[in-house]
Amino acid sequence: MKKPLIFLSLLMLIGLIGSYSTGKVTAENESKNVVDYKIDVQLKLDDKQHPNMLQATEQLVWLNDSSDTINDLQFHLYLNAFKNEKSTFFKESGGQLRGDRFEPGQWGWIDVTEIKIAGGEDLTPRKEFIHPDDDNADDQTVMRIPLSKPLKPGEKITLDIKFNAKLPRVFARTGYWGGFAMVGQWFPKIGVWETKGERRREVPGWNCHQFHANSEFYADFGSFDVRITVPAIYKEKIGATGKWASNQDNPDGTVTYNFKQENVHDFAWTIDNDYVVTTRRFKAADQVTRDELDRWTEKLNLPLEQIVLTDVEVTVLLQPEHRDQVDRHFAAAFNAIKHFGLWYGRYPYQTLTVVDPPYNGGGAGGMEYPTLITAGTTWWPTRAQSPEGVIVHEFGHQFWYGLVATNEFEESWMDEGFNTYSTAKVLSTAYGREILPIPIFGVPLFNFPLELEPSFMDRLMTLQGKFDDPILTPTWKYINSRSYALNSYSRTGLVLNTLERFLGEDRMAKVMRAYHQKWRYRHPTSQDFFDSVKETTGEDFTWFFDQFVKGTNTLDYEIVEISNIPVKERAGVFDEQGKKVEVEEKKAEKGSEKFDSEVTVRRAGEAWFPVEMAFNFKDGSTVTAIPKGVHDGVIDYNLTAGKDGRQWTDSWAIKDRWKKFKFPNSAEMISAQIDPAQKVLLDANLTNNTRQESATGIGAASRWSSGALFWIQSILQAFTLLS
Amino acid sequence: MFTAFFKGILLATKNWKLVLLLLVASILFSIPVVIPIFLLIVTTTASTSASGQMMADNLYAPWAADIVNQQFPGFSLESFGLQLGVGILIMGIGYLLLNIFFAGGILEVFASEDQRFSMRKFWSGSGAHFWRFTRLTLISLVFYGVAIIIFLLVRSLIGRVESRAEAFESVVYKTWFNLFLLMLMIAFVNMIFDYARISTVLNDSRKMIRETWRAIVFSIKNFLGACCISGFSAGADCSHSQDVEQTQFLCLRDALLPGQDAAKGGRAGFQVASQHCFIR
Known part of the structure; x- marks a missing residue:
């Protein structure tokens, strides 16, 4: 256990040798x-x-x-x-x-x-x-x-x-x-x-x-x-x-x-003459385990010296009434330094200052400056991730604005959106799902029955709005501030999250790392990021960025229908060798019936995406449809039957709004699902991505409407105070 | 006071038909809202895997997002909040009138010689006292209005301090004190008019201003006892609600719904019994 620590300390010392005594970044x-x-x-x-x-x-x-x-x-x-x-x-x-x-x-x-x-x-x-x-x-x-x-x-x-x-x-x-x-x-x-x-x-x-x-x-x-x-x-x-x-x-x-x-x-x-000033040191050797370093070395395929982090002196300037939240502030800052550092490259500065503005001074909160961020909390924090969320987000801007210094006027998605995506990842890794408390007079007495992963929080916020503008719009040219916020923050977060799920976490990590390192201390444009994705993955994602960064179309796929037509043995009167032969209908043995199954998939939105699909059959088998490529306006699919490994191909022309996938002489299809791994968070309606052949019961509806009944009664009860 | 309290509980429990009637009426009143919710969930989850996910204790997050996006395009808290608020207000006023109507019946049952529920007693009491109780409610609005004006005045004073404050701590206790004051004032007005309704039934009175005055005098003269009885019933109501709201078990929560209405009957029972105690 001690050996790695000594090794790490040596590495950090090497890293620090290149530093000046006053605010010089690592070399x-x-x-x-x-x-x-x-x-x-x-x-x-x-x-x-x-x-x-x-x-x-x-x-x-x-x-x-x-x-x-x-x-x-x-x-x-x-x-x-x-x-x-x-x-x-x-x-x-x-x-x-x-x-x-x-x-x-x-x-x-x-x-x-x-x-x-x-x-x-x-x-x-x-x-x-x-x-x-x-x-x-x-x-x-x-x-x-x-x-x-x-x-x-x-x-x-x-x-x-x-x-x-x-x-x-x-x-x-x-x-x-x-x-x-x-x-x-x-x-x-x-x-x-x-x-x-x-x-x-x-x-x-x-x-x-x-x-x-x-x-x-x-x-x-x-x-x-x-x-x-x-x-x-x-x-x-x-x-x-x-x-x-x-x-x-x-x-x-x-x-x-x-x-x-x-x-x-x-x-x-x-x-602020009221500041309660506390300084603690982010000691990389204590905060990052050897396992984590090894994991990221392997994941990013980089030498350890490029992964290892350096120490940072963190100062928190708190309002006296928030002094009991000091540990939460430091924990959030440390989590951010660690995860952003591991993913995108070490935080190169020696200091970080976290500022807590006073009550009625909230206009100064939630802002980033190089090595100094303003956060903001409440007297009785009601959410599990507040103030953590804002600290992680503002720290994230050290990477997306501070180090990769994009033009926030012209391409706000490249700092706010990249940071929304990164913040969600840190919060998810360090804190898990977000709960939504319902504070009564500032006291969090109840929780709304919904726990959201940060990425799904982005989805909830993004798909509420209509897309009046492409993401890539100069800030002062959005139709209104709502469109600016929607596109620059949550919609971009969702686009990058979808890209990550499509590429896979490890490939996306490499993409982001490579892009960050290439453009650190420089001013990249949107196209530079697009090029960086292409360079790292070797794939052209023009179709993706054109639709979802430069366009306003909505993406929505749905399963419209599943049909199973029984395959019958021949029955009736047939002419055979000049004679009329009557063949009686034979009933198949139970469980061995064959069907001509068919599923209709529709592209309900204007945008398209090479979505994966899964088709489940009554005999327990599953057929997966994996897009293998897009060429000449056609998405090619590889279909694989999980049971016997049989493979065949099919295709779907992008211009076509629907496609029928046919499974002749198969077991009865019981359900079909588009994007079973929920990779495409940009899909405006995930509920219609699944369909079951038989209608499901009313259990869920009964469960939640009885809950609604209780709450309605409770609210109405308040009115009886007057009776 | 304790005798009155227990007598009230007995009254409510032995009149289970009354409780059942109130429960049915209450559920029927909520049905127009619950049915669309039920149908919304059925139609949006039918034939999808979401219905299975929705059986969990928490809402299925993708469905929750989709329902907002698909069913309420352009959803915003501001517009939705207004619609919801107006809807609740209209429903609340209707429910209030229903309860004013039932209050006469409940008190008529409890004020009768045998204190036993019968449909004739209940409905005749409901009909006989409805307009009187409605007048009492209108008079009570003046008192509630005064309480709210006092609250708002204090609130504006706190607001001035708040707008200059550099720390929320200096404001929060004042805000809580003001809310507590409002609750006390509302409880006191509520108590006065509970007794005014009881007195109206007991005296078969038609003069509501006089009954209000008598209730004020009664409440002040028997301040401690009256407050305690109200406190007991309010406490029973609240603790019941708290139990129900904290539970995650569907069956238990639904089973406790009648309790809400039993509490309503019990509250009237406590107070009739209490007034009997004081009068006698």
């Missing part, structure tokens, strides 16, 4: 450092002692990593989304987002007071606001600075920026509430220059979108060195992206903290 996979930020920010209290005023200087070094000559720079100024009701964000959201309502008067903004080329030209007079996504001239979330001297390929530019900002009352991920502040999207952040061909772009240019109601973020990788000065009441009540490098008490009673992190594309921080 296996580096990002292109396009931008370096050095920010010195002071947080001040307003007249009402609210922590919402920021005064900062920022030194930004940006590398023109492209082969293009660049004539301007573009920056995100996201806090201006909260500046007034004319912003695009406000117009789209109507002042409501993520269950939160903006309080008029609690505005937030950012004002760039000075922007200069270091030691050179003052660019401040040149700044202008642009609106690349819409015609909203009032939107000030994107700033453009034309350069008098174009920036040549490979050249660096250093800018000295001064800015002031005011945080809004907590709303849409950022802001203050009481003594709490979540400072996200708070500094002038440079956009991403995309050269021709990069992310399949046809014309080079800035990718710098306005802040939309339904969109998140996209930025280049770089390093952050941030000094945060806060009033003394926030001493040791602070959390931020990256590793705490140092702190110092200032003569004016403030405290300055320095956080550093490399290979990330954003920086956020938080303070």
Whole structure:
């Protein structure tokens, strides 16, 4: 038992040797450092002692990593989304987002007071606001600075920026509430220059979108060195992206903290004088067993050193009223670090901070930033997987957004959806099925009689909605926020889950691992993922992605009918050798009757899928129909009789809405099932996937309608209070 | 008080026909909702393997999702909740009227000399007292309204604190206290009008405002005893409901349905007996 531990420790030591002392990632996979930020920010209290005023200087070094000559720079100024009701964000959201309502008067903004080329030209007079996504001239979330001297390929530019900002009352991920502040999207952040061909772009240019109601973020990788000065009441009540490098008490009673992190594309921080701060170490050697490492080494066919995880220092910043949930927070974070790490590659950063926003500060909850996530829990958690679900999900974004830095504006499914799929897998592995409690005044007294695997929870949520948009739609172009949520989260989760069940768990693990590793610290597009699936599996899944990622068709197969026509011996009068011969009907011995059985399968939805089928016969035999391939618009099936191993083939033209499978001279068919292993979770109606030849009893209906009777009586009984 | 309590239990148990009648009426009232549920399950699971899966203690998850998606396209909690709420309200009002009707019959049986159930006594009592009890119910709505207004006033005060709160703990106890206060007020109003109905039957009165006043005076004068009797009957009701709701056994749950109606008869029995005790 000790040997593996020593071996593991050695491996981890090797992994850590490549690390710097402050926030450097492990050396296996580096990002292109396009931008370096050095920010010195002071947080001040307003007249009402609210922590919402920021005064900062920022030194930004940006590398023109492209082969293009660049004539301007573009920056995100996201806090201006909260500046007034004319912003695009406000117009789209109507002042409501993520269950939160903006309080008029609690505005937030950012004002760039000075922007200069270091030691050179003052660019401040040149700044202008642009609106690349819409015609909203009032939107000030994107700033453009034309350069008098174009920036040549490979050249660096250093800018000295001064800015002031005011945080809004907590709303849409950022802001203050009481003594709490979540400072996200708070500094002038440079956009991403995309050269021709990069992310399949046809014309080079800035990718710098306005802040939309339904969109998140996209930025280049770089390093952050941030000094945060806060009033003394926030001493040791602070959390931020990256590793705490140092702190110092200032003569004016403030405290300055320095956080550093490399290979990330954003920086956020938080303070609350009420935080209960707890730090524990995720020790990989303790959390991951040798068996698990061996299993994943074998499953992914990778050397052990690529599977083994590294230690992470996890800090949980909890509200005092949630202090008894501290173990649940750590357990969830540890589970997430472990499972995401084993499946997609180790979490490369040395720290993780989990933030619990205060009551009425929920707008800041459930959000991801590099190495810092905000969760959220309740005073009396009613669900077995809350707060765990949100912690696992937000941590998952370290992989799908943080490391594989997809464009959340244009392809939100690639972060939210991939993460929904991954979260469901972690929750399922670590916590099992979800129960649905019915809280009475916040106390979970009863459970709804339904236990759902997380993947089925996605199914329940997805198939509720109609598909107005393809999954692959820019976030601000969905018909509404419901469609954005449906497509970006649960529908994608379902698509990937179906793909996993179709490929098999091990192949899917390889696909996801390969895709993640290839695109770590890069900005892949949807097509890059499609290509990655093809590369890893050797199969072309264009038909799948075209229908379910780029299309809106519904998938639904059903068994329409089973028929069994008895095969009779000849009976009647026959002419034989010039004579009339009467043949009497012979009755077959019981159990040896033969039938011409037939089952009709219908494609009720517009979409198609090479579904498996199983046909069961009264003599106990089963025939399975396994699709062996799709060619020229036809699905070829291999049919195998389980009893004698007899095999034959059949086919189903994709354009045909139905297909009859015939079994001449067979035993009586008693049932048929489409997709017996329930691989195709995208099927809109799984109930009609089965059919039994004889009608079933009314037991189930009696069982559940009598339950309904009881509940109706109980509810009605409440009205008799008045009688 | 204890004598009254046990006398009430005896009254309810020996009038099993009354309990049976209430049960049948109650089930008949629920049937229009239960039959569609039954048919929905039969039609959607017939000839599929889902029916076998549905015999488990929990709903079969794929079926549950399919039923929502196929039977309620565009399902949303908001729209479905509204439909369900309005449906329950309409049914609830109907059920309330039925119970007001039956309350006269129950009390007539218990207030009679032999305290034995007979159809004649029951139906004549139901008919005789229906409009009087309906008037009492309408008067009671004013009292319930006052209780709810007090609750909402306190709620708005708590709401102000809540909107400024940085911790739920500072709010939750106040919220619970307010709910407890509401329950107490409703129980008290409920108790007053229970006694007003009893008094109406005992005195064959037609003046409902006077009976309400007498019940208030009675409840205040005999505050402790009256509250205890109400408490006993409420406790019996609640514990019964809790037992039933926690059980996973179908037969037991269905067998306990009559208990719900026995509790209803028992409650009236307790209180008639109690008022007898106090009056005598």
